[in-house]
Amino acid sequence: MLFKLYCPNCGNEYGINESIWKCSCGNYLNIKVEPDFSFDFKKVEMRSKCLWRYRELLPIEKDENIVSFNEGFTPIVKMRKTIFLKLDYMFPTGSFKDRGATVLVSKLKEIGVKSIVEDSSGNAGIAISAYSAAAKIKCSIYVPEIISEEKYMQLKIYGAKVVKIKGTREDVAKEALKEAEKTYYAGHNWNPFFIEGTKTIAYEIFEQIGVPDNIIVPIGGGSLILGIYKGFKELEFMGIIDKMPKLYGVQSDVCKPIYYGLLGKEPKDTIKGEVLAEGIAVNKPPRGKEIVKAVKETEGNVIIVNNDEIIQGILELGKMGIFAEITSGVVIPALKKADLEEDEITVAIITGNGLKTASKLANILSKYK
Numbered sequence: 001m002l003f004k005l006y007c008p009n010c011g012n013e014y015g016i017n018e019s020i021w022k023c024s025c026g027n028y029l030n031i032k033v034e035p036d037f038s039f040d041f042k043k044v045e046m047r048s049k050c051l052w053r054y055r056e057l058l059p060i061e062k063d064e065n066i067v068s069f070n071e072g073f074t075p076i077v078k079m080r081k082t083i084f085l086k087l088d089y090m091f092p093t094g095s096f097k098d099r100g101a102t103v104l105v106s107k108l109k110e111i112g113v114k115s116i117v118e119d120s121s122g123n124a125g126i127a128i129s130a131y132s133a134a135a136k137i138k139c140s141i142y143v144p145e146i147i148s149e150e151k152y153m154q155l156k157i158y159g160a161k162v163v164k165i166k167g168t169r170e171d172v173a174k175e176a177l178k179e180a181e182k183t184y185y186a187g188h189n190w191n192p193f194f195i196e197g198t199k200t201i202a203y204e205i206f207e208q209i210g211v212p213d214n215i216i217v218p219i220g221g222g223s224l225i226l227g228i229y230k231g232f233k234e235l236e237f238m239g240i241i242d243k244m245p246k247l248y249g250v251q252s253d254v255c256k257p258i259y260y261g262l263l264g265k266e267p268k269d270t271i272k273g274e275v276l277a278e279g280i281a282v283n284k285p286p287r288g289k290e291i292v293k294a295v296k297e298t299e300g301n302v303i304i305v306n307n308d309e310i311i312q313g314i315l316e317l318g319k320m321g322i323f324a325e326i327t328s329g330v331v332i333p334a335l336k337k338a339d340l341e342e343d344e345i346t347v348a349i350i351t352g353n354g355l356k357t358a359s360k361l362a363n364i365l366s367k368y369k
């Protein structure tokens with residue numbers, strides 16, 4: 001399969017192995033495949049239950065460059081009648097971001113990158129640090145100062161240089177971009193190889209339960225919802241499925257740029273109030289317009305939840321035997337608020353492990369009593 005980097009802004013194309021992370025016009029890049037590509041999905045049935053079972057659909061040329069812990073093919077469980085939870089916290093570093101990291105870091109190894117800088121609310125930086133450690137690539141991770149202690153510790157353990165930045169998620173990205181002038185920028189909200197990894201969640205859901213009617217997914221920088229969109233879109237393009245699921249993104253009421261985007265309003269670039277769902281507090285996602293387009297095109301919506309609802313969501317998940325990180329709590333109130341038909345099949349994605357924000361949660365719950 002032939003993959004190419006292309007710019008959705010000016011149309012420029014680049015070779016898939018070029019060591020660039022943005023277009024000469026300044027826009028982010030995407031990855032496209034030759035127009036006549038096809039893939040027989042039956043091929044994967046006998047392969048090992050990890051996301052590299054979709055090898056031909058991932059833009060890495062040589063197998064020897066793959067950096068992997070045999071991650072992926074996470075369980076999907078029934079919550080009640082037509083509602084399923086995809087347990088995408090069940091990854092080596094405890095979040096779905098390993099999907100993106102395994103493909104991104106494999107490509108970095110393939111093109112000979114030796115050191116990188118990345119900015120993250122936590123989980124993407126953690127995933128990229130772990131895979132970089134495995135690939136012997138040096139990495140600097142810029143994080144917001146509100147990062148949980150557990151996430152900070154996890155970054156340090158993988159050997160990353162960690163830089164805490166005051167201010168918004170946007171401020172963190174700006175500082176990382178300054179360092180990127182000297183080294184390769186692997187920002188997961190910019191780099192298209194990250195989304196090539198997250199798209200595998202769509203293939204997995206398709207194999208596990210077919211095409212659901214709705215998918216409920218937290219939106220921060222958008223790497224998950226865009227991966228889901230791309231994965232299902234490719235299945236549709238290959239003639240394997242004939243309908244797209246409706247994509248329902250969830251944001252918290254303290255930071256909701258995609259909600260504004262959907263209403264056609266200029267995204268507000270401030271964060272108002274206490275940030276509990278730190279994983280989705282991204283005030284200016286670089287691919288914001290693309291996220292809005294994916295939601296609109298699939299006839300989905302953006303659902304807004306508040307901090308109390310998020311905590312209730314975490315407690316409800318706990319009662320089902322699922323310990324999720326605070327951000328993942330957003331999908332439970334969203335399931336109630338989305339206007340879903342009872343007989344429709346719905347999948348909600350649980351994105352991060354509860355152990356990542358355990359001390360923060362302990363603090364919050366102590367105030368609740």
Ligand SMILES: [Zn+2]
Nearest residue numbers: 007010023025
């Ligand atoms: Zn361009």
